Amino acid sequence: xxxxxxxxxxxxxxxxxxxxxxxxxxxxxxxxxxxxxxxxxxxxxxxxxxxxxxxxxxxxxxxxxxxxxxxxxxxxxxxxxxxxxxxxxxxxxxxxxxxxxxxxxxxxxxxxxxxxxxxxxxxxxxxxxx
Numbered sequence: 209x210x211x212x213x214x215x216x217x218x219x220x221x222x223x224x225x226x227x228x229x230x231x232x233x234x235x236x237x238x239x240x241x242x243x244x245x246x247x248x249x250x251x252x253x254x255x256x257x258x259x260x261x262x263x264x265x266x267x268x269x270x271x272x273x274x275x276x277x278x279x280x281x282x283x284x285x286x287x288x289x290x291x292x293x294x295x296x297x298x299x300x301x302x303x304x305x306x307x308x309x310x311x312x313x314x315x316x317x318x319x320x321x322x323x324x325x326x327x328x329x330x331x332x333x334x335x336x337x338x
Contacts, residue, residue: 228237252327253272271327
């Protein structure tokens with residue numbers, strides 16, 4: 209029984225070494241962060257390389273938001289969002305926040321949030337160039 213366990217362990221270790229190749233990480237691709245807007249709430253970036261057309265009216269994008277601290281002693285908060293945007297009616301939903309899927313997200317309007325508005329505007333205008 210111990211021999212079978214050792215053979216299995218050796219085989220498993222061999223597979224890990226075989227498939228543990230750093231070239232797989234290159235599949236993620238480079239990010240091209242562009243600072244879109246900065247205001248009292250924080251800063252909003254868009255990864256220009258992440259804009260993907262889903263269908264004729266919807267796209268998916270990766271954004272980064274730095275929320276300014278409320279008090280000077282705080283550090284602020286950085287968050288990553290994968291957003292799905294409907295360019296026809298200017299609505300959006302967050303499909304992932306900091307890598308956590310948001311399965312029950314609903315389509316929303318920006319409610320005049322200038323940081324979200326600039327993401328929608330820039331992303332949808334870049335979609336034309338895809």
